[in-house]
Amino acid sequence: xxxxxxxxxxxxxxxxxxxxxxxxxxxxxxxxxxxxxxxxxxxxxxxxxxxxxxxxxxxxxxxxxxxxxxxxxxxxxxxxxxxxxxxxxxxxxxxxxxxxxxxxxxxxxxxxxxxxxxxxxxxxxxxxxxxxxxxxxxxxxxxxxxxxxxxxxxxxxxxxxxxxxxxxxxxxxxxxxxxxxxxx
Numbered sequence: 475x476x477x478x479x480x481x482x483x484x485x486x487x488x489x490x491x492x493x494x495x496x497x498x499x500x501x502x503x504x505x506x507x508x509x510x511x512x513x514x515x516x517x518x519x520x521x522x523x524x525x526x527x528x529x530x531x532x533x534x535x536x537x538x539x540x541x542x543x544x545x546x547x548x549x550x551x552x553x554x555x556x557x558x559x560x561x562x563x564x565x566x567x568x569x570x571x572x573x574x575x576x577x578x579x580x581x582x583x584x585x586x587x588x589x590x591x592x593x594x595x596x597x598x599x600x601x602x603x604x605x606x607x608x609x610x611x612x613x614x615x616x617x618x619x620x621x622x623x624x625x626x627x628x629x630x631x632x633x634x635x636x637x638x639x640x641x642x643x644x645x646x647x648x649x650x651x652x653x654x655x656x657x658x
Contacts, residue, residue, distance in 0.1 A: 476490055478588060478589055478592065484536055484539050484540050484543075485540065487536045488533065488536035488537055488539075488540055488625070489625075489627050491529060491532040491533035491535075491536050491537075492533045492537070492624050492625055492626075492627050493627055493629055493630060493631075494529040494532065494533070495526070495529045495530050495533045495624065496627075496629055497529075497629070497631075498522060498525050498526035498529045499526060501522045501525075501526070502519075502522045502523060502526050505518060505519055505522055506519075514579075516577055516578075517574065517577045517578070517579065520570065520573050520574035520577050521574050523570050523573075523574075524567060524570035524571050524573075524574045527563050527566050527567040527570050528563075528564075528567040528570075528590055530559075530560075530563040531560050531561075531563035531564040531566075531567055531593065531597060532560070532589060532590075532593055533560075533624050534556045534557070534559040534560035534563060534621060534624065535556075535557065535560035535593060535596070535597050535600070537556045537622065537624055537625070538552075538553045538554070538555075538556030538557035538559075538560060538600075538601075538604070539553070539557075539600070540553075541553035541556055541622065542554075542557075542604060550604075550608050551608065552621075552622045553604060553608075554601075554604050554605055554608050555620065555621045555622060556621045556622055557597070557600060557601040557604050557605075558601055558605070558621070559621035560597050560601065561597050561598060561601040564593065564594070564597045564598070567590075571583065
């Protein structure tokens with residue numbers, strides 16, 4: 475909600491976006507260790523990848539805006555590189571969304587909402603305008619290179635340890651009898 479708030483500062487929005495990158499990275503890393511061989515497992519993997527890439531787009535966007543507030547050629551160049559990374563991650567997130575929706579079980583492509591609806595308009599517009607402005611300011615065209623490293627903020631939310639309850643014995647009986655998913 476803070477990222478969507480007009481009252482939140484760029485620094486707060488960047489911090490939240492950078493934290494989201496770390497949370498989705500943790501989810502992606504932990505999900506890869508689970509034996510999810512059915513369709514829903516693959517669907518979950520695609521969802522986490524989609525949201526991870528979306529979070530990276532938002533983090534680089536806000537990081538680029540903050541870097542652009544600097545008054546040096548170097549800060550402007552790093553800002554452009556960050557905004558270009560945001561634009562690339564945003565395009566990648568659209569592809570990841572399509573892969574998620576095409577994975578079985580099929581789902582329809584939802585309209586953008588929330589933060590990404592806002593950022594879908596801002597990222598391409600701000601990236602192209604900052605690239606154009608910086609080319610005008612600095613007569614020699616530079617390769618902006620790799621995007622700057624995102625700040626490493628400590629995570630504000632810590633999950634509680636949780637142990638899944640034991641599997642009910644009736645599940646094992648149904649699996650052995652082949653009754654899972656039948657109406658017998």
